[in-house]
Amino acid sequence: MRIIEKNNQILLQGVSFFDLGRTLDCGQCFRWNLCSDGFWEGVAAGHFCRVRQERTVLIFTHTDRQCIRKFWIPYFGLDEDYDALCHHFSSDPVLCRAVRFAPGIRLLRQDPWETLCSFIFSQNNNIPRIRGIIERFCCLFGNPLENSPPSFPTPERLALCTTEDLAPLRSGFRAKYLLDAAQKVSSGAVDLKSVGHMDADSARRVLTGICGVGPKVADCVLLYGFHRTEVVPMDVWMKRVLSTLYPDGFPQPFAPYMGIAQQYLFHYARCHAADFRQPTGQA
């Protein structure tokens, strides 16, 4: 990949095995919006950019080369060898079909705190509503940024809030869970930095110590916020995939990357809902 500047835009050339739209629209992130000019705009970990894809070129504005190299390339997972990975996945007929159905989905590297909040909001909820709650959350408690949507609220700021303060979010019973997360993170009772270095089970135990974080949310935080590619969040769709397509369990050779495989399987299942919606009957 190489970066060149042209007409006030910054071009990242030589991008392959990547589909920007699918990656931003597959349910792992909630703060990207597709504009009428084809650009996606979003804020992540305090960085804003507008970006669109033209085949193997990503066209950026509102950012700079340094930020693309240091932040956006790792954020989009463009430093990983998806050519080899998807080739590996294709040795399994099910996964081969899922990857071919929607190629180019990459696992984003998101901020752990932002991911924790986002997936607390996501529980028992649907994507359009999650996006609305997070937008109101950032507008109300984040810091205004110049020419961009506001930053994500910090745990310290949030720890000062009460559930009444969060009422405008209309996040229902999740508000109290969010406050517990903010209090535990800002006080140091939960140290997100150290979670990144733990084995998966220890990390899970720490995260589920937050009220409102169960196994599913904890695994989402590990996969999306800590890039733990071996972790597979088991929501209803993945349970259906498991019972329908992998009754004997996920294939062992993919274990270290099963979280990435999950992205393709999840998307495939949701897009073929009719084939999966019925309970399989094997209790």
Next chain:
DNA sequence: TACCAGGGCCTTT
């Protein structure tokens, strides 16, 4: 063990 809580989007009727 089974059920309910907040709520809004989606699909089916």
Next chain:
DNA sequence: AAAGGCCATGGT
């Protein structure tokens, strides 16, 4: 237009 399904966690 209206009704019912869906959803992850904690509490009863």
